[in-house]
Amino acid sequence: MRKERKIRVLIAKPGLDSHDRGAKVVARALRDAGMEVIYTGLRQTPQQIVETALQEDVDVIGLSILSGAHKTLFPRIMRLLREQDLTDVMVFAGGIIPEEDVVKMKKLGIKEIFGPGTTTETIIRYVLDNLPRRS
Amino acid sequence: MTKTEELAKGVLAGNRRSVARAITTIENNDPEAQELVARIYAHTGKAHIIGLTGAGGAGKSTLIEKIVKEYRRRGRTVGVVAVDPTSPFTGGAFLGDRIRMQELCTDEGVFIRSMATRNYAGGIARATKDAVKVLDAAGKDVVIVETVGAGQSEVEIIKVAQTIVVVHAPGLGDEIQAIKAGVMEIADIFVVNKADRENANKAVIDIQSNLQMNNKEIPWKPPVLKTIALTGEGILELVDKIQEHRCFLEGDLECRRVSLRTKAEAELIDAIRERVTGSLIEELKKEGKFDALVHEIMERKTDPTSAAEKLLKKAVRDAEA
Numbered sequence: 031m032r033k034e035r036k037i038r039v040l041i042a043k044p045g046l047d048s049h050d051r052g053a054k055v056v057a058r059a060l061r062d063a064g065m066e067v068i069y070t071g072l073r074q075t076p077q078q079i080v081e082t083a084l085q086e087d088v089d090v091i092g093l094s095i096l097s098g099a100h101k102t103l104f105p106r107i108m109r110l111l112r113e114q115d116l117t118d119v120m121v122f123a124g125g126i127i128p129e130e131d132v133v134k135m136k137k138l139g140i141k142e143i144f145g146p147g148t149t150t151e152t153i154i155r156y157v158l159d160n161l162p163r164r165s
Numbered sequence: 166m167t168k169t170e171e172l173a174k175g176v177l178a179g180n181r182r183s184v185a186r187a188i189t190t191i192e193n194n195d196p197e198a199q200e201l202v203a204r205i206y207a208h209t210g211k212a213h214i215i216g217l218t219g220a221g222g223a224g225k226s227t228l229i230e231k232i233v234k235e236y237r238r239r240g241r242t243v244g245v246v247a248v249d250p251t252s253p254f255t256g257g258a259f260l261g262d263r264i265r266m267q268e269l270c271t272d273e274g275v276f277i278r279s280m281a282t283r284n285y286a287g288g289i290a291r292a293t294k295d296a297v298k299v300l301d302a303a304g305k306d307v308v309i310v311e312t313v314g315a316g317q318s319e320v321e322i323i324k325v326a327q328t329i330v331v332v333h334a335p336g337l338g339d340e341i342q343a344i345k346a347g348v349m350e351i352a353d354i355f356v357v358n359k360a361d362r363e364n365a366n367k368a369v370i371d372i373q374s375n376l377q378m379n380n381k382e383i384p385w386k387p388p389v390l391k392t393i394a395l396t397g398e399g400i401l402e403l404v405d406k407i408q409e410h411r412c413f414l415e416g417d418l419e420c421r422r423v424s425l426r427t428k429a430e431a432e433l434i435d436a437i438r439e440r441v442t443g444s445l446i447e448e449l450k451k452e453g454k455f456d457a458l459v460h461e462i463m464e465r466k467t468d469p470t471s472a473a474e475k476l477l478k479k480a481v482r483d484a485e486a
Contacts, residue, residue, distance in 0.1 A: 063255070064256040067260065084181060
């Protein structure tokens with residue numbers, strides 16, 4: 031029988047921020063690149079995001095944030111992922127994240143951060159090239 | 166213990182991570198999938214499986230959120246499999262049913278899984294029925310399957326669910342739509358959602374008058390209920406009706422036996438079809454004759470049925486030799 035492996039991606043909107051045009055554009059682009067994209071909708075807590083990633087068994091999480099609360103929310107998300115042993119999930123982020131925070135966020139384990147102006151091709155390429163291997 | 170044994174053990178213990186991995190294994194058709202299903206199969210058959218179907222935008226996902234909340238209030242654990250379509254062009258999918266149910270996601274008694282059809286026809290995915298078995302084996306009391314937004318003939322759900330709820334919304338069609346075969350025939354319960362909208366009563370009457378045209382004696386007459394999923398109005402009555410149908414199925418032994426038999430038969434036929442055609446096509450492709458015939462069809466030198474006939478005759482000869 032044919033194997034039908036698909037890349038599953040969770041696009042999540044943590045915290046109190048109502049702008050999800052960017053998240054939807056990225057979700058749509060990844061869909062058109064042949065991936066299965068689950069979108070959480072707006073205003074998600076770190077618990078909701080991590081629990082969704084667990085139930086949906088995703089390979090990749092994309093966090094979209096424009097509220098400025100990344101320094102509070104991202105560490106919580108990364109901690110919960112570790113607690114749930116979801117360490118083989120690749121996490122990237124996008125939105126408005128100041129230059130001086132990028133290094134800090136990457137130290138938390140967020141693989142890449144995409145600011146305004148990033149093309150969808152760049153993101154698709156990045157996901158394909160950095161897909162975590164599954165045991 | 167092998168990896169698959171361990172996974173099966175995790176599922177039976179209700180471990181959420183194992184349940185998630187097991188469903189992925191089945192969806193991807195991994196080599197371990199078959200053994201996994203075989204290992205949990207004896208532990209299935211306990212959950213009440215409910216199918217929700219109906220047109221896109223009728224309010225299925227929002228209704229499910231409210232139904233799950235009501236079941237949780239009644240102390241039941243619930244699994245949800247929500248199916249959305251795969252793109253026929255790119256193979257990708259946008260799975261958005263979950264957005265309406267995110268409030269439920271941190272409740273430990275609930276497990277929600279989004280699933281793409283991966284181009285399986287009939288309103289569900291190939292993996293849906295085995296994913297339901299995983300949730301059943303994991304101890305969920307109720308498993309709800311949401312089909313893709315279904316129009317008229319997506320009726321595969323009858324092979325999976327025991328109770329089928331067909332969801333309508335006002336303004337989607339007149340009495341001519343209600344009289345058509347297909348989805349309208351499979352309902353155990355009809356719901357007219359968005360009942361605060363104009364024409365809700367008209368939709369109820371259209372469905373009811375169609376049901377009255379049925380002059381066969383049927384043991385269960387599908388009720389037509391009104392709901393407003395957003396406010397939760399009518400949900401209590403809907404869950405009561407679903408439970409009533411469950412009791413009806415359990416009480417009417419003959420009905421239950423027939424329904425179990427029909428499902429078992431359909432599942433066996435599907436499994437045979439998948440195995441036989443899958444391996445046969447692989448074999449035929451190896452021989453090279455397949456490609457030649459594809460070209461002949463493209464050039465209109467032969468038609469697909471005659472070509473299939475030609476290939477299969479040879480395959481049968483080979484098998485007999």
